[in-house]
Amino acid sequence: MSISFDVPDEVADLARRTAEFVRTVVLPEERACGGSVHDGPEPLRRRLQQAAREAGVFAPHVPHRWGGHGLDLRGQAVVFEEAGYSLLGPLALNCAAPDEGNMHLLHVVATPEQQERYLRPLAAGEIRSCFAMTEPAPGAGSDPRALATSATRIPGGWRIDGRKWFISGADGASFAICMARTSGVAGDAGGATMFLVDADNPGMKIVRNIETLDEGLFGGHSELLFDGCEVADDQVLGEVDKGFDYAQVRLGPARMTHCMRWLGVARRAQDLALERAGSRQAFGGPLAELGMVQQMLADSEIDIEASRALLWRACWELDQGRSAAQHTSITKTFVAEAVNRVVDRSLQVCGALGISSDLPLSRLLREVRAFRIYDGPSETHRWAIARRAVRASRDRATTH
Template sequence: MPIEFAVDEHVTRLAERVREFVREVVLPEEQACDGVLHDGPEPLRRRLQQAARDAGVFAPHVAREWGGAGLDLRGQAVVFEAAGYSLLGPLALNIAAPDEGNMHLLAKVAGEEQRKRYLAPLAAGEVRSCFAMTEPAPGAGSDPRALATTATRVPGGWRIDGRKWFISGADGAAFAICMARTGGVPGDAGGATMFLVDAAVPGMQIVRTIATLDEGLFGGHSEVVFDGCVVGKDAVLGEVDRGFDYAQVRLGPARLTHCMRWLGAARRAQDVALDRAATRSAFGRPLAELGMVQQLIADSEIDIEAARALLWRACWELDQGRPGAQHTSIAKTFVAEAVHRVVDRAVQICGALGISADAPLARLYREVRPFRIYDGPSETHRWAIARRATKARAALR
């Protein structure tokens, strides 16, 4: 079956509306706050999301029954990149992490009542959520099997105990999807279960917001403690002991949607660099006519196009229902590093302007650097890529 690179007309039209919306509505809001969102300015989120509804570009990824456009991953790749041109674009469209990934997970795994209770308000932008898996060492991180948080059966439900950190968007979230061990010991490949935990449930507490290099994620990154947190039987998401399976349902597409959004940021950085190269002169010539600057520009164009091609290939694999772990890891690793290279080159081309607050590049630089760590560091993905390639080759001998 051939890989189709043509973009459906309705996706093209939607992406163009998103570009116009970002240009006219979102970028001025970003400039006003410098893209700093870790304090979670709720009025800004509400204002942007209402503007997105009015523009007809809100929640394009969710099914029509939940108020969205029902785009597949290839359609999302085009629209999310357009939204990612601004740090606030994904927030405005309600396609930002972690909510976007949680919507996908709930749509795939949650029961009917859970979808009504959690997915419906999340898709409508009425609430926010978080995904609580990562733990301080020696707990779950790049190796989820190290999961140490436990969930123990009690009358009527489960008691959750453990400590999570770098939980994105936890501050102000209405609920968490918490990964806890219901069987086995840390290091085992199974025995994890996902739980839906309302923020008001006693025993779940945000103990601090962690200061990080990036500041553009709404609600920041928090350390969360579960101490005798009791939830009912209906809090189990999916089936008991299948949490690691469900994590893959979420993490594969979520890695790709991260790539989509950051590819938009790379395109913006390149545009800033191109404008600067065309208008700034040195040694009697525009920067754009200097060979070394031309090489920087060309290399960034190559990185953007290659990243987009790898991303679309991985999206196609998942849209076809194929196991896309290898292509997803390849895309995530390459895009994360390519985006960083593009922004870094843009800073170099712009010189002193690039490291100042007079241009968006310094902020973009701080925001994109952690992407090489989030959703699996590049080293972990490379290990997995090599392992799969070696195994596939051995099977042919």
């Protein structure tokens, strides 16, 4: 196995231009709104994305045929990290969740007609989308097999009934990719199907926008009601009863792109801590000369470098067409917790200034805390990691 850490010249150039764009164009916009886009100010999104187009950094992940740069996951890891330096950077480049993951899913699974109808305008930033899987208890959450929303056959299509919540970006989305059970019962490992549901469908309604700790995701997190929601057969995404399989097409890469973006947040927090430690005078010298501060700065450097190494390894496996389930779980768990540690340490180094609105650290801390829950909580990933490790150990024992 050979993994290269060399960055191709074209990827390095795009990353450099992305970093410049984020610092000169996006950060001033973030400061103006405080990083909060919970209510989804559409003019801001369109203004940022037009600026990204003009800077030549728009849609780095989108295949060339849909107007993007066509980067593989390893290339995305380099560019998305630079975009993530600002909370609004991924939105500007049209590589923010959940749209970025939905673009990948539609590219892999959708029919040519569905791609024209949904993927083309989504990739161009003309519309937004959401992915509706999570449900109130006892429905699907960290265990997707608990899926309770049902889809029943009707003449010419399907009727969807159920309730979803914490659906990111639903407010203002033009369509939802809805997971519903078409066979079996809650707890079964199969029997799910994905449906493309247009926002103007009278059977799908936003019940409320849920107030959460984080406020940086465009469109917030909504509770949705599917009540006699009728869709045609041509709005089935992929094959009937194959929804859980298609979810894995989306979730593995999407977990890694989350890590890429949050790694940019960690770097920004560390930069703020380094600047403060070097300039703040206390106890006869700069903070950076104090051993306890040096330890925090060093530990954050270690967390950032280790996160990047794990991320690049997992992306390499996915680019090779491997399932990479173990390495994506390891990476998601480590990076989610490492990013939290880095931001928390940075705030501590900056002291009272860190918890004030004069620096963005308190906002960053609220944003990154949720990452230990989204896309599978750390505990669920640890359970899966341990199960795979035990199974691999048993397999090795039987072959010797």
